[in-house]
Amino acid sequence: MQRANGVERSPGNVRQRKSATTRHPPAALTAPQVALPKRSPRTPARPAKAAPGTTDLPRRARLLIDWFNRSARDLPWRRTTDPYAIWVSEIMLQQTQVATVIPYWERWLREFPDPATLAAAPEARVLKLWEGLGYYSRARNLQRAAQTVVREHGSRLPDTVAGLKELAGIGPYTAGAIASIAYNQPAALLDGNVIRVLTRHQAWPGDPRSRELNTRLWAEAQQLVDAAARLTQPRNSGAVRNCSALNQALMELGATVCTPTSPRCDDCPWQTTCAAKARGQTDRFPETAARPKVELRYFATALLRHKDRWLVRQRPTGIVNAGYWEFPNLELPDNTEPRTALAQWLGIPIQQLEAAGTLRHAITRYRMTQHLYRADVPRAVALESARWVSPAELAELALTGPHRRLAATLA
DNA sequence: AAACCGTGGAG
DNA sequence: TCTCCAAGGTT
Numbered sequence: 544m545q546r547a548n549g550v551e552r553s554p555g556n557v558r559q560r561k562s563a564t565t566r567h568p569p570a571a572l573t574a575p576q577v578a579l580p581k582r583s584p585r586t587p588a589r590p591a592k593a594a595p596g597t598t599d600l601p602r603r604a605r606l607l608i609d610w611f612n613r614s615a616r617d618l619p620w621r622r623t624t625d626p627y628a629i630w631v632s633e634i635m636l637q638q639t640q641v642a643t644v645i646p647y648w649e650r651w652l653r654e655f656p657d658p659a660t661l662a663a664a665p666e667a668r669v670l671k672l673w674e675g676l677g678y679y680s681r682a683r684n685l686q687r688a689a690q691t692v693v694r695e696h697g698s699r700l701p702d703t704v705a706g707l708k709e710l711a712g713i714g715p716y717t718a719g720a721i722a723s724i725a726y727n728q729p730a731a732l733l734d735g736n737v738i739r740v741l742t743r744h745q746a747w748p749g750d751p752r753s754r755e756l757n758t759r760l761w762a763e764a765q766q767l768v769d770a771a772a773r774l775t776q777p778r779n780s781g782a783v784r785n786c787s788a789l790n791q792a793l794m795e796l797g798a799t800v801c802t803p804t805s806p807r808c809d810d811c812p813w814q815t816t817c818a819a820k821a822r823g824q825t826d827r828f829p830e831t832a833a834r835p836k837v838e839l840r841y842f843a844t845a846l847l848r849h850k851d852r853w854l855v856r857q858r859p860t861g862i863v864n865a866g867y868w869e870f871p872n873l874e875l876p877d878n879t880e881p882r883t884a885l886a887q888w889l890g891i892p893i894q895q896l897e898a899a900g901t902l903r904h905a906i907t908r909y910r911m912t913q914h915l916y917r918a919d920v921p922r923a924v925a926l927e928s929a930r931w932v933s934p935a936e937l938a939e940l941a942l943t944g945p946h947r948r949l950a951a952t953l954a
Numbered sequence: 955a956a957a958c959c960g961t962g963g964a965g
Numbered sequence: 966t967c968t969c970c971a972a973g974g975t976t
Binding site: 640642643676678681803805905906907 | 956957958959960961962963964965
């Protein structure tokens with residue numbers, strides 16, 4: 544979808560960005576942004592040429608902003624200036640792709656249109672709307688932060704990086720994102736996209752998570768957004784404000800052009816100064832560290848029916864996926880026979896458990912295999928924090944992804 | 955500070 | 966199928 548892009552629209556007043564716009568003259572070729580040997584002291588003094596990588600910051604910022612205003616994707620959270628709505632989008636977008644987030648974000652804003660509504664909502668409903676999105680502590684933190692905003696900030700989201708970072712679930716990236724995108728402050732941000740764009744443009748080797756390179760990347764991002772703040776704002780009424788545009792552009796570039804594999808350098812506004820492109824080495828940056836080893840884990844899962852009801856239980860506070868419901872689920876130590884272990888755990892005769900296939904899924908470095916068993920039990924089994932629920936009730940409960948898919952297969 | 959947290963798309 | 970990685974934060 545490449546239409547009416549990069550347009551900041553206020554609700555009910557959709558402004559249209561003018562077409563084409565002024566393109567800047569072709570960028571003069573400049574030195575690649577890498578550490579170059581220092582000019583020898585004997586070199587005759589010239590009208591000082593600033594060090595490479597600083598002179599052209601304003602020009603690079605301008606190129607990026609213009610590119611963004613020209614060709615950014617039309618995403619729902621780019622149609623609002625409401626800091627709360629932008630905040631929600633930033634939390635949902637943490638380690639989660641745009642296409643996945645869109646329906647969740649729309650549903651969320653419909654049901655929780657402002658911090659006060661979210662703060663007052665039942666947690667069960669908050670978890671339900673996050674169901675399937677993953678990283679579930681984000682949902683609990685978001686509600687907790689909304690309660691803080693209501694209680695301590697008069698329901699208005701703070702507009703400084705420091706103030707934002709005080710809130711649950713807001714770290715360095717998200718604080719910079721909200722401050723710049725919602726409030727147009729010259730706050731830097733660094734995410735996976737920006738790391739890729741900057742390490743390639745500068746041809747910076749090393750692990751981006753190392754202290755040294757990480758510090759350098761933040762400094763570079765800060766210089767860019769500072770340069771953006773000093774540029775004149777495009778008069779085009781649809782143009783996104785400069786700091787906001789610059790940071791979104793860095794991420795947009797990483798997401799759509801400077802992609803992990805096969806980057807489309809011909810479409811890149813920084814192609815003439817990119818050191819990695821100049822060397823034909825875009826695939827060498829960033830230097831990512833080795834991933835942790837994959838580990839296998841096994842579970843036995845019971846689909847127990849009594850009359851027309853299924854047994855589910857709620858995960859307690861303080862553990863992974865707290866508050867979410869699931870079918871009774873037992874992790875198996877190495878090579879345990881699942882059916883025996885499950886029958887023993889539930890206290891029902893082993894013959895009642897009928898094998899119902901396996902379910903595989905992955906979370907982070909773990910590869911899980913769930914052995915499924917069904918049983919129609921004559922009497923309700925008692926299990927801690929468990930309930931027998933009708934299919935209709937089950938549909939209203941918040942389940943994690945694999946268990947939600949499991950629920951969908953039940954008759 | 956390394957480990958942990960979910961899920962889906964892309965190749 | 967399998968790996969990578971995505972608008973990261975918390976402990």
